[in-house]
Amino acid sequence: MPEDSSRNFDSNFFLDKVNRWTEGPRLDFKEVYYNLKDEEQLAKFIKHVIAFSNVARRIGKVCWILFGVKDDTKEILDIRDKFPSKQPKGWNNPKVDFGSMMTQGFEDEFRNCFTTWISPDIPDFTFEYGYVIDPKDNNRKFVSYLTIEPTPTETHFCLKKSPQSGKYKVGDSFIRKNSSTVLVAKDQERYLLSRSKIEYFSKDDWGKIVKHHLTGDFQRFMDIQPYINPGFEKHEEKVDSIQAILDNIKRHKVQVIIGGRGEGKSILLHRIAYKLAEQASNWITQVNEYGQSIDKNKENDDYIVKSIEKEIEIEAKSPIPIYFSLRTSFSSISDFENQICGLINSFLAKSKNTFTNLSAFTDMPGTRWLILLDGVDELRNKDVAGQELQKWLRYLPENVNVIMTSRPLSVTGIDEYYPMIIKPLTTTQIDQLLQTRINENSVFFDVYKFADSNPFQTIKDWIISNPDIQNLLTNFRALEYFIEQIIPSNNQAKPDMDDMLPVVNIKSEEISNAKEKVVEIIEPAINGLSFNISELTYENQISLDEQKIGLDAESVETENNEVEDPRDEFVIQDISIVLKRIIDSLEKDEIHRMQGINTNTPQFARNTRNSLCRIAWNDNWDNIEFNCETYKVKEKWIDDDQLYWGENVGYIQHNPNYIFYKFIDSLIRIYFAAEYAFESRLNNEDIISMVGNQKSRIKNETVIHKLISILNGLLNANGREKLNINFGG
CATH class of the missing domain: 1.10.10 (Arc Repressor Mutant, subunit A)
Structure with a gap:
């Protein structure tokens, strides 16, 4: 490192900020240093430092002021002989240590100013200086930059004393809005938060949370049709169940979706998460980070921020879903919240929890949250965890709603909350799902013949002839397994309504062998029953090729000159x-x-x-x-x-x-x-x-x-x- 450069000076960093960044909430360009002997310029400098310190404190990231750059043209200037106060003693004297002069003439001057003018403490900062090669003219130029570090003070940064101009007074605070430094209204200063206590999300962070709820099982449940949204008691059939739940958010703090095994509770909860994430994705791209505003008007010295939430923070304009499976155990509210915090941090690819209390997220200004708790009945230590969950639900923040799923009578007290009780599937819904599965497996049915050339009607006739099974088929999962065992090519690993198993796509060459798949025993029976499926499923086990051997075209004609259909008859097994x-x-x-x-x-x-x-x-x-x-x-x-x-x-x-x-x-x-x-x-x-x-x-x-x-x-x-x-x- 040359003796006229500081130890940590990075010329590449400086040039990168000049070439790729623009002035904004975290960066400012200055042609020269402020004259600290001139109180008007000193006040401007202190305003900037306070504003950047409040930004760094909130977002947990550093901010910079680069000296030696024109803000309008980004022209790099040599400022070796420019000083914030007076020229250090021994300047340009090769016998005097250059680093000592820079510390005395710059860093110490800055520190003294901050101590005098900034409360509650001076922000953590570093001052770096050195030479860069200007790519425009290849000249070597002396520049510097002030790095303002996140400083986790108890309160926000503000003026410690009043400037003589009288424009600002003790206690005034500032923040960055786009590329300007602006005054914060007194009633808004309490919203100048610290990331050490309240989490902060950039656009990218919000995007990761939203994306999680738009992919994987959430997307899969939306794409697989028609996993019909179940109806609810108290609602007409035509009412969309997802919309009914979302409409209830304003009226009911906590809702419980109650249904038996396999009735579609988890599917419904995943679809709610997907729909909310889809809504949230519409606003996430408007601003990138704290301090940015879609209002591009240049703020003047008289501008006052009237709402930190709406003007400075990245406001969540719709409820943010957090899906959490209760297939877990916890012994306290703090343990429960720590697990949810860990889930949120996993969306952001963080190796460890930044926070263990949920309020660090829910207290973020302007946010609304919908916590989706799936499977109250699946709590591993239901007696203890159920009581702790009840305590947690009693003291929810104003901006948090909860939707839970549960089987009936799973945890004492759950029925106190607004219930949405799932109705059994209607005959229309059963027919809709059955017809869709038949359409999805048309290749399978092509190799069989039907008395009425209609697989749907054949299956419906079987159900009608076995009326006792109809009540069982009003359950989502039972209906899916019924369809799977009569349509073997549909025997994919469908997403389980509780376990979210991945979908396995059947390859095209496997579909062509659908009939052979029918006679395979997929798995041994749990209770030891075994079946010779080949004797049950088809009346005619002779292959198509065997039927045609030794026969000419005329020999297969019937009396009415119609060609006999060589395909096997489709037969559903015994009930x-x-x-x-x-x-x-x-x-x-x-x-x-x-x-x-x-x-x-x-x-x-x-x-x-x-x-x-x-x-x-x-x-x-x-x-x-x-x-x-x-x-x-x-x-x-x-x-x-x-x-x-x-x-x-x-x-x-x-x-x-x-x-x-x-x-x-x-x-x-x-x-x-x-x-x-x-x-x-x-x-x-x-x-x-x-x-x-x-x-x-x-x-x-x-x-x-x-x-x-x-x-x-x-x-x-x-x-x-x-x-x-x-x-x-």
Whole structure:
């Protein structure tokens, strides 16, 4: 480093600021130094330093004043023989240390001025000087720059004494607005914040938060159509559920979307986040950083900032969504907020939390926040975390709203907040989703023939002929699994409504082999049931090529000269197999969802299902309710943990006012009873005995016929002899 340059002087930095930057909230160009002996010029200099100090304090980034640059033309000037006060003693004397003269004549002068004129303390600063090669004329020129560091003082910077001019007085504060230094109105000074206490986001930072909620699962749930937004009780069918929730923000501080397993709660919450992020993206590009304003009018010396929030801060003009999954545990409010802060910092790619309290974000001027808490029922330590969550919700800041999702009766007190209870899918919505899935898999259906040439009608006819399943299909997830198992080429890894699994696209060459995929067993059954799918799915297993061997064109003509359709008939499996596939898939989802709660979840799930099957078989077949005390205390067939699991997966539902549980659907109850008989390999005599027992207890014997029909479907699918029971007498 030349002796006439400071240790940290960076000529490349100086030239970069001149060539690539313009004057603004963080940068100012000055041709020469202010004359510190002239109070008018001194006051201007102090104003600039106070303004830059307040900017640096707020945003946590340095600001600069570059000396030796014309602000209008960016011409670089040699200012070696220019001084802020008097020429240092020994100037141009080679025997006198140049660095000492610069410290004495510049840095010390600045420090003394700051000490005298700036309160509550002098800002941290450095003064660098040295030579640059001016690219316009290749001349070597002496320049300097003052770097003002972020200084985390308790209060904002202001005047410590009044200038003689009387224009400003003790306590006046200044800020940068675009390229001007302006006075701050007294009632706005309290909004000159420090980043050491309140977070600051630039345009890029806001953009990262918004982008997070416009990509990944958020975008995927918007793109996959039609994940129909579920309807709500208290609202007409035509009311858009997302808009209904957003409209409620002004009236209700906290809303709870309540729905059972797989009814679309998480999808809805992701779509709300996406819609808000989409709205927020419209304003983010207007200004880049603190102190910038879309008003480009030049502020004069008389200008006063009347609103820091609207004129200086980057104002959030719409609520900012923060989606947070409650599949976690926490023991205190501070622990909970620390996790949300960590999530926000992860959007910004920060390695560690800058803040651990949420108020550091929510206290940012002009901001409005919508915290989206997904899955209150999934809290790992529900008793403790549920209480802490309740405390947190009671003291929400004015600019914060919360929307939660929950299954019914998950945490005590949640029902105190405004409920949005999800309705089951309507017949129209079921048809819409079914038709869309058929359209998406048209290639699959091209290789099969239909009695009415209409796959939609074929599937609808099957549903109509099995009316008991219609109630089950009003659930989003059950409907999706129903569609997946009858349209195997649609068996993609769809985003799980709770777990957000990634979508896997089926390659085109895989679609052409759709029929072969049908006969593959995708996974072993959890309860040990296995099926020879090839015997169930298609009536004609002869391939198209085999049908054509040795036949000429005339031999395939029918009497009316129409060519016989060589394609296999599309046949939907027996309802027993359809039910098993749906229940297995629902259970697999819940196992994945609950892994963090119970380390032995698969075995626990199996035991729970076995217990419920046993109860379903031995209890009254035409009554979906059962007395949990009988089977928990007296028989010891089931325990509280298994009842809890059964509720979570959606098999059963607890009546909070009684000791009764009920199966969520009569068909589920019948299927479980049939599965018990199948798994236990009960012989005909045992089954006939139970049938006789049930006939003496129930009023509607139709349920017996349904159960035996499902049991025979399971037996037949596994190559076992079907039951031949005479129901007469």
